[in-house]
Amino acid sequence: MATLYDYALSGNCYKVRLLAALLEVPLDVQAVDFYPGRAHLAPAFLALNPAGTLPVLETGESVLTQSSAILGWLAATQDPTGRWLPTDEPETLARVLGWLAFADRLTATVGEARLHDMLRKPLDIDAARAGAKQVLRQLETALAERQIAGQSFLAAPHPTIADIACFPYAALAPDGGIALDPYPAIRDWIFAIRSLPGFITMPGIHALHEVLDQP
Amino acid sequence: MTDWIPVSTATGLRRGGVMRSFVCGQELAIWHSAGGAVHAWDNRCPHRGMRLSHGFVRGEQLACLYHGWHYGADGACTAIPAHPDLVPPASICVPTSPCIEAGGFVWVGGDPAHPPAEIPRLGLRSLHVEVPLATLRAHLGGTPDADGLVPFGIAAAALQAWDDRTTVLHLATPPKTSTTDRIALSRAAEALRREVEEWQTA
Ligand SMILES: N[C@@H](CCC(=O)N[C@@H](CS)C(=O)NCC(=O)O)C(=O)O
Ligand code: FES
Numbered sequence: 001m002a003t004l005y006d007y008a009l010s011g012n013c014y015k016v017r018l019l020a021a022l023l024e025v026p027l028d029v030q031a032v033d034f035y036p037g038r039a040h041l042a043p044a045f046l047a048l049n050p051a052g053t054l055p056v057l058e059t060g061e062s063v064l065t066q067s068s069a070i071l072g073w074l075a076a077t078q079d080p081t082g083r084w085l086p087t088d089e090p091e092t093l094a095r096v097l098g099w100l101a102f103a104d105r106l107t108a109t110v111g112e113a114r115l116h117d118m119l120r121k122p123l124d125i126d127a128a129r130a131g132a133k134q135v136l137r138q139l140e141t142a143l144a145e146r147q148i149a150g151q152s153f154l155a156a157p158h159p160t161i162a163d164i165a166c167f168p169y170a171a172l173a174p175d176g177g178i179a180l181d182p183y184p185a186i187r188d189w190i191f192a193i194r195s196l197p198g199f200i201t202m203p204g205i206h207a208l209h210e211v212l213d214q215p
Numbered sequence: 216m217t218d219w220i221p222v223s224t225a226t227g228l229r230r231g232g233v234m235r236s237f238v239c240g241q242e243l244a245i246w247h248s249a250g251g252a253v254h255a256w257d258n259r260c261p262h263r264g265m266r267l268s269h270g271f272v273r274g275e276q277l278a279c280l281y282h283g284w285h286y287g288a289d290g291a292c293t294a295i296p297a298h299p300d301l302v303p304p305a306s307i308c309v310p311t312s313p314c315i316e317a318g319g320f321v322w323v324g325g326d327p328a329h330p331p332a333e334i335p336r337l338g339l340r341s342l343h344v345e346v347p348l349a350t351l352r353a354h355l356g357g358t359p360d361a362d363g364l365v366p367f368g369i370a371a372a373a374l375q376a377w378d379d380r381t382t383v384l385h386l387a388t389p390p391k392t393s394t395t396d397r398i399a400l401s402r403a404a405e406a407l408r409r410e411v412e413e414w415q416t417a
Contacts, residue, residue: 141401141405144340144401145398145401147340148339148340148394148397148398148401149394149398150394181234181235181236181343181377182342182343184223184227184228184234184340184341185340187232187234188229188232191229191232208271209271209278209280
C-alpha cells in the first residue's frame with residue numbers, strides 16, 4: 001500500500017485522497033503537522049522531500065511529489081479503465097495536461113487567499129483575490145462552453161484527473177473570502193463532482209445532503 | 216415596463232439547486248424544486264439566521280443546513296428534526312417573493328397576474344460584470360422590450376443589478392441555435408465584459 005504524507009486542511013493533499021477514494025485504492029495516510037508545527041520543514045521530512053512540500057506519496061518504488069504528478073501516477077497504475085488519464089486519446093490527454101497546469105494557478109491565487117484567511121500567511125491579499133478572479137473567470141468560461149456543448153466535466157464526457165486537480169481550490173474559494181456567486185457553471189460542476197460515487201469530503205467541502213437519507 | 220427582475224437563465228439553476236441572489240438590495244435564496252417550481256425567499260432561516268442558500272432542496276421543500284428545519288413551498292416551516300413530534304407553529308415562516316420562470320429566464324418580484332412574455336428561449340449563461348447596470352445598459356444599446364430585454368446578437372439579454380457596482384448579464388438564445396453559434400455568443404459576451412470593465416477603469 002502506498003503511503004501518503006498528508007495535511008488534512010491542504011487542498012493539494014485532498015486531491016490525492018479524493019482520487020484514491022474514487023478509485024477505491026486504500027492509502028496509508030500519515031498526518032504531517034504543517035500548521036502550526038511546520039513539520040514539513042523539519043529535517044526528517046526534508047530527507048523525504050527536499051522541497052518541503054505536501055503531498056508526498058511513497059509508492060514503495062519511488063517518492064512522488066506534486067499533487068498533479070501523484071494524480072497521474074494513481075490514474076496510470078490504479079485505474080484499469082484508463083478513463084481518468086486517457087493516454088490513448090491524444091486530444092483528451094492534451095486537454096487534461098493543460099488543466100493540470102491550470103490547477104497550479106488556482107493554488108497560487110485562490111489557495112494563497114485561503115492560506116491568508118485561515119492560517120494568517122502574510123501576503124498581498126488583494127493581489128491574491130484579484131488573481132483568483134481572473135483564474136476563476138477562465139474556469140467559468142471553459143465550463144460554460146462545456147455545458148453549451150452538453151458536457152459536465154472539463155476534458156472528457158466523464159471525469160478525469162483534470163477535474164480532480166482543479167476541484168478543491170475552486171470549491172474552497174469561500175475560505176479565502178472569494179464568493180462563488182459569479183460562477184454558475186462552476187457551481188454545477190462542483191455539484192457533479194460531489195455526486196460521484198465514492199466522493200469524500202474535507203473541511204470546507206461537504207457531502208451532498210440531497211442524497212443522504214431523511215434523518 | 217415590468218417589475219420583474221431577472222435572477223438566472225431558466226437552465227442556470229438546476230432542479231434541486233439553490234443559490235444566493237440580490238434583488239433591489241435584498242438578499243434572496245433562489246431554489247428550484249424537484250418538480251420544477253422556482254422560489255425566491257429571504258435568505259435567512261427563521262431559526263438562527265443561517266443563510267438558506269447554504270441549505271438543500273428535498274423534493275418540494277427547502278431545508279436549512281444548520282439544524283435541518285424544513286420549509287414548504289409557501290415558506291412555512293414543516294418539520295424540526297430535533298423535535299420530530301412537534302407540528303411547527305404557523306408563525307415560523309420564511310418571507311417569500313413572487314418567482315416565475317418565463318421566456319428562458321427566472322424572474323423575481325413582479326405581479327404574478329402579469330408574467331413576462333412566454334417566448335421560447337434556451338438559457339446560455341450568466342456573467343457578472345463589474346460595472347453599474349446603467350453603464351452596461353448603455354454599452355449594450357438597443358431598445359428594451361416590455362420585459363426590459365435587449366438584443367445581444369441573436370440572443371436576448373436580461374440585466375440584474377447585483378449591487379451598485381456589479382450587474383449580472385443573463386443571456387438566452389432562440390431554442391434551435393447551433394452549439395457553434397452559442398459558443399460564439401458566449402465569447403462575444405466575454406469580450407463585451409472585458410471592454411466595458413476596461414472602459415470604466417480607463
Ligand atoms: N504544486 C504542489 C504544491 C504543493 C504545495 O504547495 N503544498 C503546500 C501545502 S498545500 C506546501 O507544502 N507548502 C509548503 C510551504 O508553503 O512551505 C502540488 O500540487 O503538490
Ligand atoms: S438556523 Fe436554520 S435550522 Fe437552525
